[in-house]
Every structure is written in C-alpha cells, then in structure tokens.
Amino acid sequence: MGLDETWNAETASRYDTPGVGMFAPEVLDPVVDRLVELADGGAALEFAIGTGRVAVPLAARGVPVTGIELSEPMLAQLRTKVDAATIPVVLGDMATATAPGEFSLVYLVFNTISNLLTQADQVQCFRNAARHLRPGGRFVLELGIPDLRKLPPGQDAVVFDHREGYAGFDTYDTVNQRLTSHHYTEVAPGDIRLVRSHHRYLWPAELDLMAQLATLTLDSRHADWTGSPLTPHSPSAVSTYRKPTS
Known part of the structure; x- marks a missing residue:
C-alpha cells in the first residue's frame, strides 16, 4: 500500500480539533472506555495511530499503548504530545509492519481500514492483527457502513x-x-x-470473511462503542474478533 497524499504535513497540522468533532468527549470517551475494557489489563496496539486521538487518553488510563503509523507528519504531530517512551510507534504500513511484543488488544478506529485500497491489503491487515495478538486476544475495528x-x-x-x-x-x-x-x-x-x-468501502459480512482467513472469530458486533444494537439503518459497526486460545 502506498501513502495517500491526504496524510501530509498540512493535514497533520490541522487534524486535531480539541473538544469538538471526533475529539469531542461524547465521541471519544466511549471509545476509550470500551478499549480499556477490551484490553483487560494487557497491552494494546493501535493500527494507524495518527496524532494519538485515541492512544493518548488510552495510555493516560493506564493501558500500555504501541502504535503503527505510515505518515511521518502525523507521527510528528503525535510527538508534540507524548514521547517515544510513553507511546512507542513503528513507522510503517498497518497491513504489514511489525511491532515488538505481544498484545491483548489490537484496534483500528474511525473506518480507517477503508484507507487500504484493495481487498488483499485489508485481508493482510486482519492477518497482521492476528500475528500481534496473544492467544485469546481481541481485534476490534470501527467500520463506516456506506449508505x-x-x-x-x-x-x-x-x-x-x-x-x-x-x-x-x-x-x-x-x-x-x-x-x-x-x-x-x-x-x-x-x-x-x-x-x-480515497477509500475502499466494505461491509460487516466481508469483515467476517477476512477474520476467518486470519483465523479470528467474531466476538461481538454493535452499532457504536456504547453497545447499541446494530440495525439496517446503522451508519457504523464496531466489530470485535478473538484469537483462539489454542
């Protein structure tokens, strides 16, 4: 996967909107609350960590967070908030890059899987998540459902x-x-x-097949991070997959 020209220095400089939009407490707090629960006392790995919108508050809640990020300008913006000792980040593609260690949780938020522009790359993203998870660990991702x-x-x-x-x-x-x-x-x-x-959109059922190819099984699916039921009219889905224990 090549780096989308969207994620350049100009984008990074204006990406953060503290307190509003995707940074509003009513949007961000439920995400962090759920990720703390899913990490279950273990370490977390964020694919496409960006400027740390989720990782910084998650680390502040006591979850050890590592990231993978393809955009150097986005990573530079993250470094204005926390140093590499607090949140280490591997510069690379979330479909293939390897972070050291084993994780209880891998997460991918805000429909970012659609930034991978081929089905093959999206499958590789699932396989990469599975490689990083300890047995019994979870991969959770937020998907925008195209209407x-x-x-x-x-x-x-x-x-x-x-x-x-x-x-x-x-x-x-x-x-x-x-x-x-x-x-x-x-x-x-x-x-x-x-x-x-630019994006490749996909559906929850397609996610399930990708998970199967990565030997992950569906644990839960809701319309949002607070656990609302998924309906035919839901604009998004939050799906959690588990790695087998043996």
Whole structure:
C-alpha cells in the first residue's frame, strides 16, 4: 500500500480539533472506555495511530499503548504530545509492519481500514492483527457502513455535509467498492481549499470473511462503542474478533 497524499504535513497540522468533532468527549470517551475494557489489563496496539486521538487518553488510563503509523507528519504531530517512551510507534504500513511484543488488544478506529485500497491489503491487515495478538486476544475495528441507498439511479455522488464555509460529498465506484470523499472548505473569502481522500468501502459480512482467513472469530458486533444494537439503518459497526486460545 502506498501513502495517500491526504496524510501530509498540512493535514497533520490541522487534524486535531480539541473538544469538538471526533475529539469531542461524547465521541471519544466511549471509545476509550470500551478499549480499556477490551484490553483487560494487557497491552494494546493501535493500527494507524495518527496524532494519538485515541492512544493518548488510552495510555493516560493506564493501558500500555504501541502504535503503527505510515505518515511521518502525523507521527510528528503525535510527538508534540507524548514521547517515544510513553507511546512507542513503528513507522510503517498497518497491513504489514511489525511491532515488538505481544498484545491483548489490537484496534483500528474511525473506518480507517477503508484507507487500504484493495481487498488483499485489508485481508493482510486482519492477518497482521492476528500475528500481534496473544492467544485469546481481541481485534476490534470501527467500520463506516456506506449508505448506497442514497445514490439516485444513474448517479454516483452523494452530499454528506453542507454548511456555511464547508461542503462535502462522496463519489462512488460501486463496481470496485471504491469511494472518494471531496472536502471543500472556505479558508478565506474567495479562497476554497479542496482535500480528497480515497477509500475502499466494505461491509460487516466481508469483515467476517477476512477474520476467518486470519483465523479470528467474531466476538461481538454493535452499532457504536456504547453497545447499541446494530440495525439496517446503522451508519457504523464496531466489530470485535478473538484469537483462539489454542
């Protein structure tokens, strides 16, 4: 997998939004609470640790956290918060890079598995998680479920957000399960910044097959980190897989 040009120094410098958005306590606290529970007193490994949105508060709760991260600018932003002794990070691809040690928990949040742009790479991500887990350990990941029902017949684009100063829409390639998110932000009057990110979307059932290929079994699945039931209308799924004990 190559590094998406999205995750550059400019993105890293404005990625953190303390207290709002994905950093809002009502969004972040349930994630950390659940990961503390799943770690069960052991060490955790975060794939695509980024700037440490989850890892920093998780480590502050007493869970030893290691990370894997492909983007040097994102890792540099993490290092403004904690040093390598507090949260060691291996620079590399989450589908193939190896972190030292054995872990009770491997986790991948905020639909980041879709940043791997082929099915083969996504399968490798599952296998890499399994390699890092101790027997009985868990791999948990948060998946955004694409709402293809919003696509009108004959069209391939859906607006997902529109407000003053910002517009966002997704374009879909339904044959190859690919989408591109387009983010238009007005940074000054008449000055529009465009950022695109590329993804391969997938479904919970496809995750289960990937887990099977990695000899992992489904432990639980909910709509969110608080344990809400998954329904046909849920925009996301949090799936937990377990490595066999023998």
